[in-house]
Amino acid sequence: MTKIPQGVRSVLQKWSAQFSETVWPRFQMLMFAATRRQHLQVSWHGGGRRQVAVVTGTSHWYKGREGLVSVRWVFVEDLTGTHRDEYLFTTDINLTPRQIIQAYTGRWAIEVMFEETREHVGLETTRGRCAKTILRAEPCLFGLYTLIALWFSELPEQERWEPVVDWTGSAKQTLTFSDAITLVRRHIWRCWVLESPRHATAFQKLTSQEKHLMLGLLTQAM
Numbered sequence: 001m002t003k004i005p006q007g008v009r010s011v012l013q014k015w016s017a018q019f020s021e022t023v024w025p026r027f028q029m030l031m032f033a034a035t036r037r038q039h040l041q042v043s044w045h046g047g048g049r050r051q052v053a054v055v056t057g058t059s060h061w062y063k064g065r066e067g068l069v070s071v072r073w074v075f076v077e078d079l080t081g082t083h084r085d086e087y088l089f090t091t092d093i094n095l096t097p098r099q100i101i102q103a104y105t106g107r108w109a110i111e112v113m114f115e116e117t118r119e120h121v122g123l124e125t126t127r128g129r130c131a132k133t134i135l136r137a138e139p140c141l142f143g144l145y146t147l148i149a150l151w152f153s154e155l156p157e158q159e160r161w162e163p164v165v166d167w168t169g170s171a172k173q174t175l176t177f178s179d180a181i182t183l184v185r186r187h188i189w190r191c192w193v194l195e196s197p198r199h200a201t202a203f204q205k206l207t208s209q210e211k212h213l214m215l216g217l218l219t220q221a222m
Helices: 006-033 097-106 108-121 131-153 177-193 197-204 208-219
Strands: 038-043 049-063 067-078 086-090
Touching (some): 038 097, 067 097, 097 108, 177 208
Antiparallel strands (some): 038 049, 049 067, 067 086
């Protein structure tokens, strides 16, 4: 029998591991999906509900020198066609497919909150390097995020009825946090800063178009 060189053997072992961990489980799920799908109505991203088709089963996950771990997998197809198919996994094999899907979609608001806090409130630019600094700064930034959301909810209805920050390449149908922080800034500038005796006289000399342009430049969320 021909001896396989060590370099070739390591490459084959790597390919075999990748196939067994990624390609084969998905192929197996697709085979199941063609034969036995279950339809469910579940809670979805953004607080709505969605009709999905699911396939589930149990298998094992193996990592070298750590033994086998039981895993429940769920293949999820959005029947409305607006979201891509998802493959969800959990080591709690007693959970039902509905519980697994809703645990995943329920985290979406948390993920969005972290992304928006990084983008608009400076979560990743505090320049803190020690644990005490981080433990002081980050809770304050999360509190600021909540304060902006609450302040936006208290704005007059006519000030928060349509998006003011455009997305590149598409039109938004609903308000986002970038709209909320822009409108809160605009409210502060219009009702507090520019209405103060120190600035009111100069501001009143501007035309409505100039006021709108200035407020847009001062308050736009980037």
